[in-house]
Amino acid sequence: GIQVEQSPPDLILQEGANSTLRCNFSDSVNNLQWFHQNPWGQLINLFYIPSGTKQNGRLSATTVATERYSLLYISSSQTTDSGVYFCAVLNTGGFKTIFGAGTRLFVKA
């Protein structure tokens, strides 16, 4: 089945810094989502982005489907950005969404 790899696995930032999280996938995809899991365990939808670029405030995402990767950009990070960021994909012709292992982000004040 499709493999989803996220990097880096862990990231520590000083408040105000920028970061880029990466998601690589091993097969063509119909769907790709980025989620933020906050320290209370809730999963928050960030982007639905099977291709192209989207922006929402300090966050933006780009998926290059032909090269099988997606990037999540966090600018001017805040302590509330801490948590785990997951990439999840549904491969073309598939029925099951596969999650990556996540990137654990800690933003220091």
Add this chain to the structure above:
Amino acid sequence: DADVTQTPRNRITKTGKRIMLECSQTKGHDRMYWYRQDPGLGLRLIYYSFDVKDINKGEISDGYSVSRQAQAKFSLSLESAIPNQTALYFCATSDVIGLGGSYNEQFFGPGTRLTVL
């Protein structure tokens, strides 16, 4: 009100007990899912249902069963709970839109934290 709700939010039980986790949604979506998350890991799919008459096994269905009582309700049961089923359980929904059902964004409930002693 939340679009996807799960009950209970927390549950502690003992080995061998039968447990049911419930999920309800007001989004009007046909597709519903149950996932499990273990500490430090991503989510893994347990079961999914594309409509009331359609139930499918996911990656890790052994030890679990589900019931789709209505479009809006999808329950997960552990017939005889064991300690390695201790995890955070999520319900999710999605709608399928577009030619060939190409749009399939998932929305998650708040999770149920289950501990099996």
